[in-house]
Amino acid sequence: MHSLDPRVVNLWRLQGLTRLASFWIPVLLAGAVWLGFRFGVAAAASSAGTLVLLIGVSTLLWPALAWRRFRYGVRADDLLVESGVLFRHTVSIPLDRIQHVDTRQGPMERAFGLSRLVVYTAAGMSADGSIPGLDEAQADALRDTLVRRRGDDGV
Amino acid sequence: MERSGGTIETGAWRSLEPASLLVNLIPDLWRTARGAWPLLLAVFVGGGVANVVNLVLLAGFFALAVGRTVLHFLTLRYRLHEGKLEIQTGLIGRRFRVLDPARIQNVEIVQNVFHKLAGLVELRIETAGDAGAEGMLSALSVRDANLLRERLHGASLGVTPGGQSGVPVTTVGEEILGISLAELVGYGVSAGRVGAVVLAGGVAMEIFAQVSPATMAQGFSSVRPGAAIGLGLVALAGGYTFSVAGTILRHYHFRLFRSPRGLRFEAGLLTRRGVEMPLGKVQVVRVEEPWLRRLMGYGTVVVETAASGAPGEAPTPEGLLPMVPTEDQAMIAGVIFPALDVDPWATPLLPPAPRALVRACIGGGLRWGAIGTFLAWWLGPAALLVIVIGVLLGWLDWRRQGWLVTPGFVVARSGFLTRRTWIVPRNKIQSVHLLSDPLLRRHQLARVVVWVAGTSVGLPALREADATRIFEDLGRRRRALPDEPVAGGNRREDARDVRDQPGGNGVAGLQDVHRAEVDGEHVEGGLGGALHGAGDLRDERVGAVGLRDLAGEREGAGAGEGAQEREGEHLGGHPDVRDGRPDELDERLHGAAGAEHADGGEDGDQVRDDPQRR
Numbered sequence: 001m002h003s004l005d006p007r008v009v010n011l012w013r014l015q016g017l018t019r020l021a022s023f024w025i026p027v028l029l030a031g032a033v034w035l036g037f038r039f040g041v042a043a044a045a046s047s048a049g050t051l052v053l054l055i056g057v058s059t060l061l062w063p064a065l066a067w068r069r070f071r072y073g074v075r076a077d078d079l080l081v082e083s084g085v086l087f088r089h090t091v092s093i094p095l096d097r098i099q100h101v102d103t104r105q106g107p108m109e110r111a112f113g114l115s116r117l118v119v120y121t122a123a124g125m126s127a128d129g130s131i132p133g134l135d136e137a138q139a140d141a142l143r144d145t146l147v148r149r150r151g152d153d154g155v
Numbered sequence: 156m157e158r159s160g161g162t163i164e165t166g167a168w169r170s171l172e173p174a175s176l177l178v179n180l181i182p183d184l185w186r187t188a189r190g191a192w193p194l195l196l197a198v199f200v201g202g203g204v205a206n207v208v209n210l211v212l213l214a215g216f217f218a219l220a221v222g223r224t225v226l227h228f229l230t231l232r233y234r235l236h237e238g239k240l241e242i243q244t245g246l247i248g249r250r251f252r253v254l255d256p257a258r259i260q261n262v263e264i265v266q267n268v269f270h271k272l273a274g275l276v277e278l279r280i281e282t283a284g285d286a287g288a289e290g291m292l293s294a295l296s297v298r299d300a301n302l303l304r305e306r307l308h309g310a311s312l313g314v315t316p317g318g319q320s321g322v323p324v325t326t327v328g329e330e331i332l333g334i335s336l337a338e339l340v341g342y343g344v345s346a347g348r349v350g351a352v353v354l355a356g357g358v359a360m361e362i363f364a365q366v367s368p369a370t371m372a373q374g375f376s377s378v379r380p381g382a383a384i385g386l387g388l389v390a391l392a393g394g395y396t397f398s399v400a401g402t403i404l405r406h407y408h409f410r411l412f413r414s415p416r417g418l419r420f421e422a423g424l425l426t427r428r429g430v431e432m433p434l435g436k437v438q439v440v441r442v443e444e445p446w447l448r449r450l451m452g453y454g455t456v457v458v459e460t461a462a463s464g465a466p467g468e469a470p471t472p473e474g475l476l477p478m479v480p481t482e483d484q485a486m487i488a489g490v491i492f493p494a495l496d497v498d499p500w501a502t503p504l505l506p507p508a509p510r511a512l513v514r515a516c517i518g519g520g521l522r523w524g525a526i527g528t529f530l531a532w533w534l535g536p537a538a539l540l541v542i543v544i545g546v547l548l549g550w551l552d553w554r555r556q557g558w559l560v561t562p563g564f565v566v567a568r569s570g571f572l573t574r575r576t577w578i579v580p581r582n583k584i585q586s587v588h589l590l591s592d593p594l595l596r597r598h599q600l601a602r603v604v605v606w607v608a609g610t611s612v613g614l615p616a617l618r619e620a621d622a623t624r625i626f627e628d629l630g631r632r633r634r635a636l637p638d639e640p641v642a643g644g645n646r647r648e649d650a651r652d653v654r655d656q657p658g659g660n661g662v663a664g665l666q667d668v669h670r671a672e673v674d675g676e677h678v679e680g681g682l683g684g685a686l687h688g689a690g691d692l693r694d695e696r697v698g699a700v701g702l703r704d705l706a707g708e709r710e711g712a713g714a715g716e717g718a719q720e721r722e723g724e725h726l727g728g729h730p731d732v733r734d735g736r737p738d739e740l741d742e743r744l745h746g747a748a749g750a751e752h753a754d755g756g757e758d759g760d761q762v763r764d765d766p767q768r769r
Contacts, residue, residue: 078630088596090589092630097585122283122461123585123606154583155258155283155436155461155608 001073001080008133011112012063017055018108024054072131074145079119081129093129096151097121101143105136115139119146122155163302168232174273175294179224181269187220233292235306240280242292256307258282260436260462261474264300267426276300280307283461283608308416308431328414331490338453338478339406343399345447406477413490418458420474432474436460437491438583438607442484444574453478454574456487461608488578497559499566499576504557507615510598512553514616519549548572556615560625565605567614577612579605581629589626591619605629 028051036044062085071082079098082090102118109115115136119129134142163169188195194216198209231244240254263279270276275294295303334342407424417433437458444454458474479487485498523545531538551571559566565579588604595601601622604613617625 076631080630086593088589088591090626091586092588092626093586094584094630121585121606122608123611129586152582154585155260155438 001071001082004067004070004072004131004133005114005135005138006067007112007135008114009063009067011108011114011133012066013059014108016058016063020054020058025051028054074142079129079146081131091129093119093121095146095149097153098146098149099153101146103139103143109133117142122153163235163299163306166234166236168234169299170232171228171292172273172275172294172296172299173228174275176224176228178269178273178275178294179227180221183224183227184217184220187216187223191216191219231292235303238306240303240307254280254282254307259307259433260460261430261432262304262307263431264304264429265426266428270294271427278303281460281462304431308433328412328419330410331413332409332411332476332479332483332487334406334409334478336403336407339403339409340399341451341453342406342448342455342477343402344395345445345451345453346398346402402477406475409477411476411487418474418491420476430474432458432460434491434493437474438579439610439612440488440491440578442479442488442576442578444481444576446572446574448478449481449574452481454481454484455479456484458491459610492564492578492580494563494580495578496563497561497566499559499568499578502559504559504566504568507553507556507558508598508600508618508621510618511556511600511616512550513598514594514600515549515553515556516546517549519545519547519552521545523548553615558614558617560628565612565614565629567612569615579607579612583607584629587626587629589622603629 028047032044032047032051035047065085066083069083069085069088071080073080074095078092078094080090080092082088099120099122101120104116104118105114106116113136114133115138117131117134117139119131131139131142194212198212226246227244230246231242233240233242235241238256240256241252242254243249243251260281260283263281265277265279266275267277270293273294274297276297277291277293278295278300279291292300292303404424406422409420409422412419412421414431417431417436420428420430420432422428438461439459441457441459442454443457448454456476456479458476460474476487481500485500488499489495520542524542527538527541527545530541534540548571552569555569555571555574557566557568563581565581565584566577567579568574568576584605584607586606588606589601590604591601595616596619599619600616601619602613602616603622603625604611614622614625
């Protein structure tokens, strides 16, 4: 079983911050200002404190925990992916059931030199397994290994 | 490209029957009307047909529908080419589709009233792609449709069509299920639409009251309560009858046949549908037994293939067997899965983990509590009763849950009011998921969910160790069982043979499942055994005997003592349980490491390190 590329932790930090910046940071900042004028410093501090806590969890704590929880490995018969901090999810995809494999890179991922591997089976639901944050070359190699397997796809 | 005289056999391009122009017009009008409803609404609200502008609009609309039908007829061409069905259509945006027989999930022949008048049928071919019919040919002559079906099916079964005359051999096969009109009425009555009718009535009342409260109040004061209730009942009965009638129309004269090429369904009064489904394409068999239907002694069997649509969507009714007598369900399942090695109705299933009861009760209480809060303004404190009902239902539902993993199949059951049983062949499994959340982990539980093409089936919450074992086992060994039909009586024997084959250590526990079924005395194991069974997590052969005994414990819980108390007590008595668990997991993962190593994996060491992180 492998861990993800450690660089992904920083990627997740950045992504977490971006997500916060799109909603919670402006809302809570505005809230702090408004509460400050309306109810005083203590109220403003509570809003600001929430913001600090949110940023702290989503940048310092969560990505590291998620990284530690994430494992994947190609075994004799299946691809195993473990993920999730609170809601844990382990998926086993038999290799001969893999229909196609994508590697994807968003702009941020490209900046980090990382790539996301997405595995599809005939189960219909978008993607059965997804491995974020692999080194580009490694992701391509893994993709090629996974698609090379042939067998009964069970459909 | 004109309508060539060539037949299907010569592989020449062919077009639809000319009469299909008339047959398709009305459905096309309806489709266009659905697409352009805002326009039509505007026409009818804004002055009706008298207005010249509206008249022009309507004429245009009609012309559009007619044009569509004519264009479809003029441009559609199909042929059998090298065993594959090719369909091309479209004038401006062209579409060319090739259907590989091996990929066909089912072939459906539909004949609605218009088809019947013209002596034609519509041929629908479904593959595992999107839910819509992939190859839809409306309309063909009965002869052509049968011929196409024969050719495609023959190819899908690996049979090369012989050079005989093109007369289709209509293999009807052996009838294995027929549904009488009385049974269909029963199906309609138990379809559970009463709730929907009541809800619709309530909503209508509410809207009416909002729109004109005065009329409403006046109406209520002038009408005697008895009359109002009577009126309501009449409306209810009307809606109910309507839905029952619809059900009967759809499933009238239902017949299920077994033929060498698979299953064949036929049903319908106005629109007659015949579906052929190769057995090897069946992904899941689901049996639904709403309480009323179960009381009547029936259940509904749903045969799902990969064409049954995306998860969450209503399943296409291709494989719906509306009313199957309870005693025939196992037989039907055996016909669909000739290799079926378990009878989920005769075999007691394994219970969920005892600790899952707490979760089930809390879940039930919360769900019904949500309804209770809505009722609180009306019922007052009596609404608390709703929560009690919810907890009770959670408990009953937990009692009903069951699962079984045999060498060839996965069986799961749940639901108190509507009991659902799933049978999944292991060689159809696409992926296996092991899930847990903080609450489950607190009780050392986990869930296993199995995905097949088109749907997923979840087992009840199990103890972590059991869930992990099942997860590993399902992911690793999908035994391919013989697809050949086994003569009726000795199916059970066949299962035993499979069981006796040298399996790996991974299956050992699962073989015990059968032992539980065979050795009845173990079931009577009693409470002492139960506690031991639960404590024996280290044992590779935990499996069925221990789990079976837990059923006894479950009964005990029902009898009055809290299951949790007992579980706690037992955990106290066996402190090694907690320690035992990670060990077993380590074993599993080491096993996995070994496997990869043997395969020449480059990172055996890393795998070996892995268990330590827990």
